[in-house]
Amino acid sequence: MDREEILACMSDDIKQYVDNIVDMYNAPFARMLGIQIVSLEKDRSVCEMRLEPEFMNSMGRGHGGAVYALMDHTFAILCNLVHPCTGQSSTVQYYRPASGTLRAVCTPINRSRSLEVYQVMVYNEEGKLVASATHTSFVLKKE
Numbered sequence: 001m002d003r004e005e006i007l008a009c010m011s012d013d014i015k016q017y018v019d020n021i022v023d024m025y026n027a028p029f030a031r032m033l034g035i036q037i038v039s040l041e042k043d044r045s046v047c048e049m050r051l052e053p054e055f056m057n058s059m060g061r062g063h064g065g066a067v068y069a070l071m072d073h074t075f076a077i078l079c080n081l082v083h084p085c086t087g088q089s090s091t092v093q094y095y096r097p098a099s100g101t102l103r104a105v106c107t108p109i110n111r112s113r114s115l116e117v118y119q120v121m122v123y124n125e126e127g128k129l130v131a132s133a134t135h136t137s138f139v140l141k142k143e
Helices: 003-011 010-026 026-032 063-077
Strands: 036-041 042-048 086-096 101-110 115-123 129-139
Touching: 003 010, 003 036, 010 036, 010 063, 010 086, 026 063, 036 063, 042 063, 063 086, 063 101, 063 115, 101 129
Parallel strands: none
Antiparallel strands: 036 042, 042 101, 086 129, 101 115, 115 129
16 A cells, blocks of 8 residues: 555544554555555554465464454554554454454554553454454653
8 A cells, every 4th residue: 555545544534644654554564464454543443464374373274473463553553643652562362263354443442641542353254253452552752
């Protein structure tokens, strides 16, 4: 995705932050995994990732680390939208094996001056919940 494609995914009220999102989108690890932004609003980010053969575990299912990477990056995009943050902790639950294309949806639980807490839900192509996480970030500075 280039800058214009990212802008097309963003709601009008946050387009002034596009450069922050371009930087997050272009993170080398996320590019290697093929994570794509589907939509981005002030209080919601949605990303997708296709589970490629090299992302599978020994049982032929999506590796938990690949699922977590999608959750973490979807969270990172939303928490770094307005100001820089860095991850502090994550709690993850896995509910069913992952396969195909996964969709992660991140929403805020609480935002304060120094900490922000988000929920991320990951769904498979059938819309079934694969995993969920609670992510906390430190706010590095406010604008």
